[in-house]
Amino acid sequence: MRPLTDEEMKTVLDKLANYMSDLKSLIAPLEDGDRYVMRLNHSRVYYVKLSIANLATSISRDALLSLGTCLGKMTKSGKFRLHITALPIIASGARHKIWVKDNGAQPFLYGSNVVKAHVGRWSEDCPEHQGCVIYSMSDVPLGFGVTARSTTEARRLDPTGIVCFRQADCGEYLRDEDTLFAG
Amino acid sequence: MAPTRTVKNKHAAPKGTSTGGSKSSFSGGGISKSKGKAGSKSKAPATQVKGRPNLKGLDKKKKQKSYTEKELGIPELNMITPVGVTKPKGKKKGKVFVDDRESMTTILALVQAEKEGQIESKMMRARQMEEIREARRAEADKKEAERKARLEDTKESLRRKRKRTAGKSGGDRDDGEENVKAVALTGTKAAKAKKKRVSFAGAD
Known part of the structure; x- marks a missing residue:
């Protein structure tokens, strides 16, 4: 599990911007001081709270099946494909x-x-x-x-x-x- | 002090000489095992080849003549360097992650602005196309209406003509009626043509 690179982040946000009008709400800080981040594991992009992502570092990459909300999958050609699991996030904005x-x-x-x-x-x-x-x-x-x-x-x-x-x-x-x- | 110095290692002596020790540099006493600058005056140099000092000089010259390719101005070889091979110097190895909020916000703002622009231009184009289509439709409607009006006009004029002709031939109305009756009786078939007769000149 790792954070997204500059290019990957741009690809993901570009795809989300097709459906959402307000992207800033995605990374807005929460009331408890926490915030949402994006993490990549096995070519899947997860939208997860930072605190949970930090906890998940104690689990090896192979053993980690999923965390937070799966937004979609990065293809081998570097494109991003949204999954149905991202629907609640997209529908909110x-x-x-x-x-x-x-x-x-x-x-x-x-x-x-x-x-x-x-x-x-x-x-x-x-x-x-x-x-x-x-x-x-x-x-x-x-x-x-x-x-x-x-x-x-x-x-x-x-x-x-x-x-x-x-x-x-x-x-x-x-x-x-x-x-x-x-x- | 020099005589007390012994060289235990055979190979050490030539090395010492080659690295360039001199009388002045030799100050330490006692046995020296070092391969460094210290060993200079021993028996070995005396027995060694005469060409040594020249070699020393050559080494020095070589060191001076170390130019880079750029300095020499040699034309570069025309070869392909794969993308992965050329690595920018002084740059960090590996991926650069985006995890802090500031950089994420920057990317986000950039992407959003770009997308907004795209959508706006799309909308503008769609609106323009719609306007053009609307104008074309209006023109087509207008043409259709004109054509219909022309048709109506001709129809009307024809009707008027017929009425006029009917009005002019008011006295012949009875004949006309008779004609109509005759047509009704006989049908509208064309009148039968007279049968052709063949007559021979001799027969008369």
């Missing part, structure tokens, strides 16, 4: 949102893209290919994706047209159970 109707929640959780017919409402002024968080109508975050069309274009779309490409959904907790936390 989402830049653009899409609310899906109840009839659209299940198809989304099964891994399909969001079609216009399933959209309950969406945030205005959302450009094309921009990260957005998918919510159910009762404001429960279901996953996140990338918009296929801008809001104005999506209005003219037919009901079966894709509005948002899925990136991760809560169904992955079941579907990718074996590989989500290790491997």
Whole structure:
């Protein structure tokens, strides 16, 4: 387990900035004087309290399975891939949102893209290919994706047209159970 | 004092001479095992090759003539140096981690500003495209409306013409009606052409 390098940190924050509007809240100091830091172990990036990270140094790298919240994985080519486990952090400061109707929640959780017919409402002024968080109508975050069309274009779309490409959904907790936390 | 000095090691003597000891430098008495500057005047130098002093001088000259490649001004060899091989001097080895809050905040601010700019430009572009599309649509609508209006005009003019012709031929209305009746009775088929007859000149 080690802290992130300059380049890695930039890559991670760049990806997070696609979905979040306020990144500063991520590293803001907590009331008890503690703060959140990012740690890398087995090419996975963890978002964890500094005190816990310090405690975890007593565990060998091989034995350490996970700590804090796993944000995602660094690929071998140096890119960063967000995992569904990062959803609570992303959802707390989402830049653009899409609310899906109840009839659209299940198809989304099964891994399909969001079609216009399933959209309950969406945030205005959302450009094309921009990260957005998918919510159910009762404001429960279901996953996140990338918009296929801008809001104005999506209005003219037919009901079966894709509005948002899925990136991760809560169904992955079941579907990718074996590989989500290790491997 | 010199005579008391003995050289126990055979190999030590030449070394001492080669490193350049002199009479003046030799001050310490007694047995010296040292290979250093101390050993100078012994039997060995006398028996040694005459060329020694020259060698000494050569060594000194060599030391003076130590130039770096840059100083000599020799053209550099045209060879490829792999990226990993050239290491910047005076730089710390290994990765530089970002762990303190200040540097993290700096990177964060940098990334956020960059992203904001990107999104803003994206939005601007989308808005511009939307405006262009809107203008095109408006133009197309206008053209369509014009075409329709022209069509209506021609239709109207045709109608008016027909009415006018109908008004002019008011006395012939009965004939027209008769014609219509005749058409209704016979159908709109074209009138049958007279059967062609062939007559021979001789037959008449």
